[in-house]
Each structure stands twice: as structure tokens, then as C-alpha cells.
Amino acid sequence: MKKTYAMVKKTGLLFLGLTLISNLSNAQISGSLESTGQRYVDDNKIQLDGEDAEHRYRSNSYLKLDYITGSWSFGVQGESYLPLSLLNYNPELKGVDIGTVYARYSNKKLGLDVTAGHFYEQFGSGLILRSWEDRQLGINNAILGGRVEYAPADALTFTFLGGRQRVGLGFDLSKGTLYGANIEAGLSDILAISTVDISFGLSYVGRYEDYEHRYLNGNNAHLVNSYSGRLSVSKGGFYSEIEYVHKGKDLLMNMGAPLIDGNKKAGNAFLLDLGYARKGLGVNASLRRMENMRFYSQHDLDGNVFNRGVVNYVPALTKQYDYALQNIYVYQAQPQYQTTPKIAAGEIGGQLDLYYKFKKNSALGGKYGTQVALNTSYWGGLDIEGDPETGMYTTKALGFGDKYYNDMAVEVRKKWSKNWSSVFMYLNQHYNRGYIEGKGGMVNATTATAETTYKFGKSQSIRMEGQHQWVKDNFKNWAAATVEYGLDQHWSFYVHDSYNYGLDKIHYYNLGASFSKNSSRVALSYGRQRGGLLCVGGVCRMVTEAAGFTLYVSTSF
Numbered sequence: 001m002k003k004t005y006a007m008v009k010k011t012g013l014l015f016l017g018l019t020l021i022s023n024l025s026n027a028q029i030s031g032s033l034e035s036t037g038q039r040y041v042d043d044n045k046i047q048l049d050g051e052d053a054e055h056r057y058r059s060n061s062y063l064k065l066d067y068i069t070g071s072w073s074f075g076v077q078g079e080s081y082l083p084l085s086l087l088n089y090n091p092e093l094k095g096v097d098i099g100t101v102y103a104r105y106s107n108k109k110l111g112l113d114v115t116a117g118h119f120y121e122q123f124g125s126g127l128i129l130r131s132w133e134d135r136q137l138g139i140n141n142a143i144l145g146g147r148v149e150y151a152p153a154d155a156l157t158f159t160f161l162g163g164r165q166r167v168g169l170g171f172d173l174s175k176g177t178l179y180g181a182n183i184e185a186g187l188s189d190i191l192a193i194s195t196v197d198i199s200f201g202l203s204y205v206g207r208y209e210d211y212e213h214r215y216l217n218g219n220n221a222h223l224v225n226s227y228s229g230r231l232s233v234s235k236g237g238f239y240s241e242i243e244y245v246h247k248g249k250d251l252l253m254n255m256g257a258p259l260i261d262g263n264k265k266a267g268n269a270f271l272l273d274l275g276y277a278r279k280g281l282g283v284n285a286s287l288r289r290m291e292n293m294r295f296y297s298q299h300d301l302d303g304n305v306f307n308r309g310v311v312n313y314v315p316a317l318t319k320q321y322d323y324a325l326q327n328i329y330v331y332q333a334q335p336q337y338q339t340t341p342k343i344a345a346g347e348i349g350g351q352l353d354l355y356y357k358f359k360k361n362s363a364l365g366g367k368y369g370t371q372v373a374l375n376t377s378y379w380g381g382l383d384i385e386g387d388p389e390t391g392m393y394t395t396k397a398l399g400f401g402d403k404y405y406n407d408m409a410v411e412v413r414k415k416w417s418k419n420w421s422s423v424f425m426y427l428n429q430h431y432n433r434g435y436i437e438g439k440g441g442m443v444n445a446t447t448a449t450a451e452t453t454y455k456f457g458k459s460q461s462i463r464m465e466g467q468h469q470w471v472k473d474n475f476k477n478w479a480a481a482t483v484e485y486g487l488d489q490h491w492s493f494y495v496h497d498s499y500n501y502g503l504d505k506i507h508y509y510n511l512g513a514s515f516s517k518n519s520s521r522v523a524l525s526y527g528r529q530r531g532g533l534l535c536v537g538g539v540c541r542m543v544t545e546a547a548g549f550t551l552y553v554s555t556s557f
Helices: 002-022 050-054
Strands: 028-040 057-069 072-081 094-109 112-119 141-152 154-166 171-186 196-211 220-235 239-253 266-279 281-292 345-357 370-386 393-414 420-431 441-458 460-471 476-486 491-500 506-517 520-529 532-536 539-543 544-557
Touching: 112 154, 141 171, 281 393, 345 393
Parallel strands: none
Antiparallel strands: 028 057, 028 544, 057 072, 072 094, 094 112, 112 141, 141 154, 154 171, 171 196, 196 220, 220 239, 239 266, 266 281, 281 345, 345 370, 370 393, 393 420, 420 441, 441 460, 460 476, 476 491, 491 506, 506 520, 520 544, 532 539
């Protein structure tokens, strides 16, 4: 198999090179370069040890090139992790190699879009399938294979795909093979309905894997068949969307290993979004129930901390907070079967968002208006009874088990003048470390934040923020402050400090500068990184404490 993919790799690159040379006169070429280098140091509070201490300099770099000629497009992404990848990234990312490569034919008149090589795809909300790249989290789970999209009409699209997922660098692929099919249909257009907008989608995703070792039930090869259906309806300012996913029977995993008798269990997910929006007002409610919905393209990758081989997208449905102290106790979705601190098989809960803008020149709006946002969420385990040794369990459809997390936030944005604006925020969180981190108990944190920005001159600005967090246990109390100065449209400087004065008496300080011009940016910083969960878009990974210098460079052309 390795020889086969090596041949595909060399043949694809040769074909790409010949095509580039022969069609340069009629081609469009674009690209981007991004590089992050870090030099780690020890100080009186943070020291690296073991292998981490032996490799003080690390870097992640990406060079992406895209070439378009007529209906054809080709692309390649080269990646470098020298001498090693940044701390807390997948250790399989090392050296220099091809990250992704593709060839694509797209013809709108024929309604045809065909891709061979690496590609990204999402069905529905992603609960059944999402492949994507997020360099900050170290995720690139592109699928290497083929994808065909056919749209016989504007309101009807069919998608078919197959291949193996990237789990390391380039042609380091999952042992399991993915198959997928999707239908998107705009019923309002098809049925010529103009009073309401209705659309629906159907999806199938299968994973076939030949297990390397036999379990007691005798199953050595297994195809997991998963299906989903969704319907969205909107009229005027009202909108709603409902989605249901059935995941086929898969091995029950615990702490990254299958249960001893190889028991299998099906999974399911239900998602409902309801909302209303008009000028100055917005309301949204999201409800979701997930049971045994962790899905990997290779069964023994289950639960890995680097998100390798993740097939579906199960972000935390909570507000994504902007400030440092608000993200110490950040919720991570719990769709999986687990036995620590006791048996659990998923989560159930939801969130509610309310946005309102008081009109200008009103009593509460003032001259420029006032924006108020309220948010609350609650997430708990399923009401479950079962045996953690065999994995046999039963759940109640709408039953709530132990509390995992809940929060309540109030945010006020106020503009005082043309040049002066402020943000005030209050946040209360209840965070169950036992289920989310696998250790500890319930933490109650209250965080207050104030930010103000003043613009002066043609392009200068200064932004200041202050934060405080009250916690009786765990890390206890924190205080934080930031000052950011924008010299002009090119230069920016900042200094930040988060001080854990309640327990460790440690300052997590950072200071840096950046220069931007057109599509290029260079940033240099020095400071300490707090350990814990790092989350982007509701998806998280654990990071360790570190201190040192960071140089970031990006450009596009």
C-alpha cells in the first residue's frame, strides 16, 4: 500500500508540473505562505523537560500553490515541520513533505465538479461528515480519493465520494476507507413555492476497516453505515432547521481501546435550531442530543488528543468567548462512551442567544445606540443505566443525567462618541472537570470584563481591557489586563498579563508587535503560554505550559 501511494504521489506531481509548464500563458496562479517558529526558554516558573527540553526551536510552515486554466484547477500544499512540529501538535508531523495535492475539473454548464486527490467536504452541519483544515489546532483531515458533485438543476445537487483520511503528513492515511453520498434539494424552487423557503438534505457515510486483531465475537472486518436527514424552513424573520443522524454499530471504545469482548453499539444525534431575526433584534435557540457519536476513520484513533482521523464535527454549542480568563473553563462536547468518573454515553442540552439594540437617541440607547447580548447554555449527560465492564447500557430519550456545564453571560456594547467605544461583560460558569477533563469536581467561576477603545489621529488607536475571575477552588482567583496600541494601518503593539494570584502566584505575560501591509503580515512576540484547553470554533486540544519567542509570517499572492 505504501508503494502504491508513493507512485500516486510521484505521478500526480509529475502531471501537475507538466501541466503548469504547458499552459502558463493562459493560467492563473495564486498561493500563500504561512510560517510559525517558536524558540522555547526556561524561566523561574516554567521549565521544559524530557524530549521537549532537547528541541528548543520548532516550526510549522505551509506553502500552498493553486493553478487554474479554463475548467481545470490543480493545487499542492507543501508542509515543513523542522526540526520538529510545535509543542502539542501531532508528533507524526515531521520533516518536509507534500501535505495535500489535487486535480479538479469544474463545468457549470454541465453541472459537474470532479476532484481527484485530497479534498475537503461537509454534509449538513457536519454531524455525519466534515473534513477540514485548522492550522491553529493542528487539524488537517483531508480525504485522499475522489469526489464527484453533479447539479442537474440549481436547486438539486448530488455528491459522491470515497477515499482515506489524512492522519499524519501527506500520504500517511487511515486504515479505514470512507464512502459518502449526499443530496441537497431546494423544495421551494422545485415546487415553485414563493411564500416560504424549504430545503432538505439526505446523507450517507460508510467506513470500512479490516481490523488487525480479532475480538472475542469473531468480527474481523466491519462496515459502519451512518445516515442523516435534515429539513430547514424559513419565512420572513423566522427560521428553523432539524437534523437527525443514525450512526451504525461501531466498536465501543474506552480510554482509546475497545472493550475486551468487542461489543458494538449504534449511535445517534438530534439537532434543532430555531430563530427569529429582524433589525435590532435576534433570538436563537439550539437543542442537541448525542449518544455514542464519536466517529473516526480508524477505530484505534478514538479519543486521541490531536483529533487525528475525526470523521464528523461535534463542536461545543456554547458561546465562543473572546477574552483570556473566560476561556480557562471552556466546555468541550462530550459525545462519547466513557466510564470515568462513571459510565456515560453522550450529552444532552442546548443554548439560547438573545440580541437587542436600543435605538439611537432613546433613553437606554443614547446618541449612538446600545447593544445588549444575553446567552445561556446547559449541558448534561444522558440518563443512563449500564455495566461499564461490558459496555451494555440503556438511555432515556429526553432524560438528563449529571450536569456537565452551564453558563450565563451578559454583554453590553456602547459607543460613547465617534472615536470612543466600550464593552462590558459578566459571565458565570459551572464546569464539571470530572467529565470534561477526566479529573476533579465541579468548578464555579465568575468573570467580569471591561474593554474600551479610543481612536485618534487618522489611523491610531489604543485598546485597553481588564478582567477578573473569582473561583473558590481549582486555580482560584485570576486578574488580567491588556493594552494594545495601533500606530497606523501597518504597525500594532500589545502587552498582556494574566495573573493567577489565587493559587500559583504566576504571571502569564505576553508582549509583541506586528507589521501588516497588503496581504502580508509579520508578528513577533515573547511570553508564557498557560496550559489547558485551546479551543477554536468549539473544537479543542490540550496544550502544556511553555515560555519563549514566537515569529509568525504570512503572505498571499
